[in-house]
Amino acid sequence: MQLAACIEWMFADAGTDLAARIRAAGAAGVKSVECHLWRDKPLDAIEAALRESGVRLRSFCVDPRRSLADPADHDAVLAAIADAIPIARRFDGAAMIVASGFTRAGVPEQDQFDAVVAVLKRAAALAEQSGTMLWLEPVYMVVGGQRMFVDTIGRGLDIVAAVDSPALRLLADVYHSAQTDEALGPAIKGRIALVGHVQVADTDGRHEPGTGSIDWTQVMSALREEGYRGEIGLEYFPTLPDAASLDAARKALGLAG
Template identity: 35%
Template sequence: MLAPNIELLFTEAGPDHGDRARAAAAAGFDAVEVWSLDGKDLDSLAGAGVAVTAALVEYPPKTSFTFPGTDHAAYYAMVDRAVEDARRIGCPRLVLASGLGFPGASRERNLDILAEVFATVVERTAGSGVGFVLEPVNTRVDHPGALLDRTADAVRVARAVGSGRLGILYDLYHSITEGEDPAAELANAGGLVHYVQIADVPGRGEPGSGRIDWAAQRKNLRAAGYDGPVGLEYYPTVASAESVRYVKGEW
């Protein structure tokens, strides 16, 4: 299942994300993904006739794990609100970010703190029917300063939490931009890859606009046993309907 990101695609349909989702459906898609659900017309989105595969946990203002001793109550309240909205539109997973980490703490200690926080997230949302995926992002181009810039570290945190409701989001664009070998990262992650996003490198445009060998990457995902949804989180270089043709024809 391919899921265009309607923050970036089908924006020609206007500002309402329900209208964008309907435009995606008219282009032949059964699913879409979004960023934060904050401020969106959830009734319009839920009534668009397509599944919503993923959304971000974070609502403005963003909560980051920055200082030791920080009270995480506001963060957990944000998670609760995101889960409530996800349930309202039938979205099965929410994307977690790492924040910047705790200054002065080792990477290992930072990862342990993340595991503790996310274990609490999983516990407090038990029975919700909503799962979570932890996303590592590249720090070379898009997210300087982010703590989680390595797929293996996200895998470590997910394994430490040890819940089937928390896996990782493997974004081929971020991984390759960070200099990783997708085949090796996917093999190490095993069944912890619960969601995948794609964009080409360089430029984060639609697949086919850059240098990624997409036939090889599809093979890597199949070898890793991944058969779940694939989010199209890219900046189109042409009109949305044209930009998705390569993906729909080749994926």
């Protein structure tokens, strides 16, 4: 498995300039990077850095973020995805990441599930027609007592299966999953074909794998047993200088060397 790095959090030794961080990632042997929202990014400079370093932009977040669980937001969701598609195509098919939005108080769970599936069917059709890819990311977050509607890998996979499109896959974030006490192995068992990408960080603290309580040997064994061959995205806040942080993550994940 190869590594991808969240360029907004990693390679900070190169400074605040994202293009410089991309070059640093390439020099360290990391061939894919990821970023969050795209509208505030220096896209021309990023594109030049990617080209010069031989690094690929693996993914970015659809911007602005809107709720998949609320039908009142669906037009805005689709408009944001339509805006993101040219960016995905510009950057060699970088995947477009969406999250569900928060649960809606007083609305039956099935209604919210159906709303997410309905809008993602339309969004996936847009992506498929354009030759691009969407990733649904379960996110653990609580605001005002409301959790994100999709905050576990299991529910995310249920939704990806219901949408049933080759243009939609799950971004399985091990950090967010662990926040819900979800067991990764059972969550992905028999459904790894629906997983497009995996991201990692340890809990608590969201730092390098190996700094917290997650059993990374168990995580990596579960992924291998299910046949995952994709990249592992490093989406954590480093506690060490660039080289040492990358080395520590590789060792914890059993990907050293």
